[in-house]
Amino acid sequence: MSGALATLAMALPTADDVVAPGSGSFDVLIPLPVIVPLVAAALSIVAAGHRPTQRVIGLGALLTVVVGNIVLLARVDDAPDGIAASQGGGWKAPLGISLVVDRFAAIMLVVSSLMLISVLVYAIGQQAEERRFAAFHPVYLVLAAGVSASFVTGDLFNLFVAFEMMLVASYVLLTLGGRAGQVRSGMSYVVISLIASTFFITALALIYSATGTVNMAELSERIPELPSGVRTGFSLLLIVVFGIKAGLFPLFFWLPDSYPTAPNAVTAIFAGLLTKVGVYAIIRTQLLLFPDDARQGTLLLIIAGLTMVTGVLGALANDDLQRILSFHIISHIGYMIFGLALFTLAGIAGAIFYVVHHIIVKTALFLVAGLIERKAGSDRLSRIGGMVRSAPMIAVLFAFPALSIAGLPPFSGFVAKFALVDAGVLVEQWPIVAVSLVVSLLTMYVMGRIWSNVFWGTCEDEAVAERLAPGRTSVPLLMTGATVAVVVASLAMMVFAGPMYDLAERAAADLLVPQIYVRHVLGASS
Amino acid sequence: MSVLLAFAAAALFGTGTFLLLQRRLSRIIIGIGLIGHGSNILLLTSGSGRGLPPIIGSADPTDFADPLPQALALTSIVITFGVTAFLFALGYRSWKITHDDVVEDDVEDRYIARRVDQLVDEGEAAARLNELAEDPE
Numbered sequence: 001m002s003g004a005l006a007t008l009a010m011a012l013p014t015a016d017d018v019v020a021p022g023s024g025s026f027d028v029l030i031p032l033p034v035i036v037p038l039v040a041a042a043l044s045i046v047a048a049g050h051r052p053t054q055r056v057i058g059l060g061a062l063l064t065v066v067v068g069n070i071v072l073l074a075r076v077d078d079a080p081d082g083i084a085a086s087q088g089g090g091w092k093a094p095l096g097i098s099l100v101v102d103r104f105a106a107i108m109l110v111v112s113s114l115m116l117i118s119v120l121v122y123a124i125g126q127q128a129e130e131r132r133f134a135a136f137h138p139v140y141l142v143l144a145a146g147v148s149a150s151f152v153t154g155d156l157f158n159l160f161v162a163f164e165m166m167l168v169a170s171y172v173l174l175t176l177g178g179r180a181g182q183v184r185s186g187m188s189y190v191v192i193s194l195i196a197s198t199f200f201i202t203a204l205a206l207i208y209s210a211t212g213t214v215n216m217a218e219l220s221e222r223i224p225e226l227p228s229g230v231r232t233g234f235s236l237l238l239i240v241v242f243g244i245k246a247g248l249f250p251l252f253f254w255l256p257d258s259y260p261t262a263p264n265a266v267t268a269i270f271a272g273l274l275t276k277v278g279v280y281a282i283i284r285t286q287l288l289l290f291p292d293d294a295r296q297g298t299l300l301l302i303i304a305g306l307t308m309v310t311g312v313l314g315a316l317a318n319d320d321l322q323r324i325l326s327f328h329i330i331s332h333i334g335y336m337i338f339g340l341a342l343f344t345l346a347g348i349a350g351a352i353f354y355v356v357h358h359i360i361v362k363t364a365l366f367l368v369a370g371l372i373e374r375k376a377g378s379d380r381l382s383r384i385g386g387m388v389r390s391a392p393m394i395a396v397l398f399a400f401p402a403l404s405i406a407g408l409p410p411f412s413g414f415v416a417k418f419a420l421v422d423a424g425v426l427v428e429q430w431p432i433v434a435v436s437l438v439v440s441l442l443t444m445y446v447m448g449r450i451w452s453n454v455f456w457g458t459c460e461d462e463a464v465a466e467r468l469a470p471g472r473t474s475v476p477l478l479m480t481g482a483t484v485a486v487v488v489a490s491l492a493m494m495v496f497a498g499p500m501y502d503l504a505e506r507a508a509a510d511l512l513v514p515q516i517y518v519r520h521v522l523g524a525s526s
Numbered sequence: 527m528s529v530l531l532a533f534a535a536a537a538l539f540g541t542g543t544f545l546l547l548q549r550r551l552s553r554i555i556i557g558i559g560l561i562g563h564g565s566n567i568l569l570l571t572s573g574s575g576r577g578l579p580p581i582i583g584s585a586d587p588t589d590f591a592d593p594l595p596q597a598l599a600l601t602s603i604v605i606t607f608g609v610t611a612f613l614f615a616l617g618y619r620s621w622k623i624t625h626d627d628v629v630e631d632d633v634e635d636r637y638i639a640r641r642v643d644q645l646v647d648e649g650e651a652a653a654r655l656n657e658l659a660e661d662p663e
Contacts, residue, residue: 157598164605171612175619183620187551190613194558195546197609201565201602208595209572 029075030086030099032068033109033148036061041141048134055124058137062117062144069113073106077503082510083520085154094215098154098521103507104352105151108280111356112151114489115272115363116144118482122367123265125478126374129176130265136176143169143269150277154521156207157214159281160200163245167193170274173266174258182261189258196244203237210234216288217521220514224291235296238285246278248337249307252330256314259329260322264370267322271329272363276355279336283351286340287511300341301432308334308439315446321369321379321454325362328446331439332358332405338432339420346423348508353501354416357404360490361413364401367483368394372454374475377467381450385459390468393480395455400487402451404494406444412493419501531571538564551617551627555610562606569599 040061047053076084088097101109120140123130130136146166153159171193175186208214210230211222223231240251247255255275259267286295311331315324336358339351371394373379376387388395404411417440424433459465467473493500510516538560545557577591578584621627 157601161601161605164609168605168609168612171609175616178619178623180620180623183616183623187613187616187620190609190616191546191554191558194606194609194613195561197605198558198561198565201562202568204598205565205568205572205595208569208598214594214598 027086029068029072030084030101030152031088032072033065033113034145034152036064036068037141037145037148041138041145044138044141048138051131051134054134054137058120058141059117061141062113062120065144065148066110066113066117069106069109072101073103073110076101076103076106077506081516081520082506083516085521092523094213094218094522097158098215098217099152100154100217100517100521101152102510102517103503104280104283104511107352107356107503107507108151108276109148111359112147112273113144115269115359115486116140116147118486118489119265119269119272119363119367121485122268122370122479122482123263125476125480125482126263126265126370127476128265129263133176135172139169139172139176143173147273147277151280154216155214156216156219156285157204159216160197160204163200163277163281164197166274166277167197170270174262174270176263176266179261185258185261188254192244192254196241199237199244200241203234203241206237207234215521216284217518219289220518221522223289228293231290231293232296235286235290236299238289239282239296239300242278242281242285243303244278245275246282246337247275247307247330247333248303249310249330249334252307252310252333255330256318256323256326259326260320264366264373267326268363268366268370271325271366272359275329275333276336276359279333279355282337283340283348283511287343287348288514288517292343295343297341297343300337301429304334304338304341305432305435306334307331307337308435312439312442312446316442316449319381321372321381321450322366324381324446324450325365325369328405328443329362331443332362334439335417335420335436338436339423341432342423342427342429344423344427345505345508345512346419346426348511349501349505350416350419350423352504352507353419356500356504357412357416357490357493360486360493361401361405364483364486364490365398365405367479367486368398368401371397371475371479371483374479375468375473376454376464377473378461378464381453383459383461383464384454385457385461385464386455387468388455390470391475394475397480397483397487398451398455401490402447404490406447407440408444410494412490412497415494415497415501528571531567535564535567535571538567549628551620555613555617558613559606559610562602562610566599566602566606569595569602571595 040057044054044057047057072084076082083100083102085098085100088099090096123136123140143166146162146169149162149165150159153162171186171190174189175182204214207219210226211219213219213222223234244251259270262270308331311327311329311334314327315331318324318327336351336354339347339354341347369379372384372387375391375394376384378384400411404413407413407417417436421433421436424436459468542557542559542561542564545553545560548554548557573592573595578589580590580593617627
């Protein structure tokens with residue numbers, strides 16, 4: 001505690017602590033993905049009565065963010081350190097609001113903003129929740145801001161605020177409509193998330209009292225000075241906090257229960273982004289804050305294996321398309337944690353590549369599931385059949401991401417899994433390599449099961465068969481268009497797998513040397 | 527003072543956890559509220575304790591109270607407040623739909639559980655048939 005006071009006395013502002021506003025070319029682009037959606041959300045509330053205006057605001061804001069993020073990624077990748085920092089509020093770090101974008105954060109920003117805009121187009125095409133509720137657009141934009149803020153923040157407390165922004169928006173989106181099932185699963189989702197948030201606050205309180213700071217760069221310098229038991233405790237506490245959000249074993253149970261009840265488009269964005277924000281936070285905090293001896297390599301490997309297995313078994317046991325895919329998210333979170341848990345360059349590069357691959361492919365699968373449900377009027381495997389004849393377009397759109405997620409060459413899933421397995425073999429972690437390969441086979445089986453039930457065979461359910469008859473139901477063009485865009489993005493990732501993997505490797509190399517991050521944020525003062 | 531606050535936080539966490547484990551929504555919400563208070567107290571005590579108001583120029587900086595935990599606690603109180611209000615709205619909605627505030631089971635889980643029961647029943651029935659077939663009386 002006296003440490004905290006000393007920091008305070010030291011940290012009292014003097015004239016040279018104030019940063020001249022607008023210095024540096026990155027200043028505008030870094031806070032952009034947070035500020036633009038928030039301002040747009042406010043405008044969207046004003047335009048609540050007029051849906052076309054809301055659509056223009058939402059799409060315009062997200063388009064701006066996409067362009068800004070791509071420019072930011074290009075610039076960060078070109079910068080000598082591969083990192084850009086900005087101090088909000090005009091105070092130098094650690095007093096100001098540190099916003100930091102390194103290669104990893106920039107990659108995540110680009111991918112997430114691309115998914116956000118595609119899903120928004122899909123939601124508009126769906127003519128469902130988006131049309132019925134004036135709250136959809138503002139809340140969706142707040143979600144976008146929250147996701148971006150979790151990527152750019154350089155401060156542990158602001159990470160909490162960003163998470164809350166994202167979660168509060170997700171509570172509303174999940175329960176939009178207020179049907180009985182939504183209220184029930186929404187309740188457990190909110191309660192679980194709140195418990196995780198309280199843990200987060202508790203962890204923050206403990207970390208602050210031990211180190212006297214919540215700035216991540218400063219924490220990176222001070223945590224290694226703590227006794228090793230305390231460090232390990234903090235490391236575990238943060239894994240639990242983010243593990244709940246990421247859906248790690250055994251903290252995943254809320255996920256397959258709550259995601260499927262949300263509107264289709266919303267489930268797609270939740271599946272694609274929310275869990276991955278948790279994974280991002282685990283990767284960021286483990287690598288930046290903790291020195292080698294406080295990292296939980298073995299524990300994380302065991303958790304990764306169990307997460308993979310339980311997820312895929314859950315996917316096998318279910319009959320409802322949305323639930324199968326939801327369980328399946330959990331299984332794949334295991335792969336990302338597997339990559340991290342090796343704590344090697346190849347492992348982390350593989351994990352980053354896997355995260356990007358999974359965001360795109362999983363979003364695509366959920367969007368296709370939405371198309372199937374729209375076309376067939378049901379998402380139960382036992383009721384649907386023969387869609388390869390009645391809806392060949394949907395079949396093609398399903399086939400690409402399904403083969404990719406199962407890890408078949410030449411799709412991006414193969415590259416991602418190959419990178420991870422290769423990294424595992426390099427450090428001779430045979431058990432986890434074996435588990436990941438078996439789970440990969442089971443994934444193939446899960447996708448095959450969906451394929452043979454939904455697309456092959458005949459439809460025995462009369463109501464569904466009638467809907468599937470030629471010319472009976474049509475899927476809105478915008479929905480198909482958005483899905484095509486996401487599927488094309490996943491194919492692009494296959495074509496550009498080489499450069500993408502190189503980028504992931506550069507990002508991983510930065511992550512393994514936290515000193516670069518620290519030096520860049522704290523500047524000359526440290 | 528700090529010890530007292532630590533006990534207060536512990537008591538709040540304890541009662542909150544107990545309430546969370548109940549099946550009534552209203553109790554769960556109150557439990558969440560209590561745990562939230564507990565963590566906020568923890569946040570407050572993470573600072574340096576008592577001190578003078580931290581206004582530059584009013585006193586010697588070393589006598590100041592640490593303002594950061596207070597700012598953090600304030601932020602977290604606001605967030606908890608908002609989310610609790612949302613939870614109450616959700617609870618009210620649930621009460622309007624079901625006229626009860628007991629948290630229900632997951633429909634799909636029950637569906638899977640029923641399937642297992644069914645398989646067990648079928649297994650037993652098959653075993654019984656086999657027994658009958660072997661035993662012609």
